[in-house]
Amino acid sequence: MSQFKKTTLVLFVTLLGGLSFMQAQNLQAQSKVTDAELEKFADAFQVVQMENQKAQQQMVTVIQDNGMEVERFSTIQQATSNPNQEVDATDAEMKKHEAIMAEIKKMQPAIEAKMEKAVADSGITIERYQAIGTALQ
Template identity: 30%
Template sequence: MLKYILPVLIALTFLACGSEEQNTQQTNQNPPTEQGQPQFEPNQQTADIEVSDEELEKFAEVSIAAQQIQMQSQQEMMTIIQEEELDVQTYNIIAESRFNGQSDDSLDVTEEQLEKFDSASTKVEDVQQRVEGEMMETIENEGMDTDRFMEINMALQQDQELQQRVQQIMMQNMQQQGQGQGMPQNQDQ
């Protein structure tokens, strides 16, 4: 179950962001979450659940904190890949191929690039494990149970009303944080 947390929070990062351009840029440049890691399937069965405003507020707070952790880790992973003298696009091509069980022989990459990928992947996996721990700690520090967090997230994937409630709370929180830092609040909303 812990392996689901990072992709879930990455998805929530995009929910919280208002800039489509930023989302597109991050999606195209960042390394995949973890090779061999099961990805969350939005069509997994979930029961209709009741989520109080207080729980949704905690969920949103966790998501915003996780967004910050995730953004820092993405930069760290990109630096690792670049230090191996491998571009992110080549890294992603190899990672996707291996995730899908395809042979390295089918790729248009050199043996040297595969070796650099293997070296970078080991370091990236270390970062991902550390980030998972930070994410778990963040969930627990907000007073949420990890299972409940996942249950809300799964419902969020299928319930547009719940998505809107979370997005509204996240936007309000970000505006309040902006005000606390001396930034003007948008009065139009």
């Protein structure tokens, strides 16, 4: 496995739970993940992360194009997602929030398709990608 892919894999493992690379290797032995699968996973993970960043930027653009600051949108979104939290927003802000959410929901199928394609192009199935990711967590 190339050094770059190992580094990416270590970063992924560190981000998902603070596992060391040695723990990841032990996990590999336990769950019978081959070096080839880890390499494919690392390839897919890199592309998925890039697609995720692009998607986030698209969402930021949608939020800003609808006249709302990202931080304010985030605050309203968190409040609307929590039934125990009161939403402190004006009617105008709520209308903007709803319009933004509608646009984001329209974008989701294309974003998911790009990520699924990235995984498939790496040579592993979505199910195996998810299983390896779960095992690394």
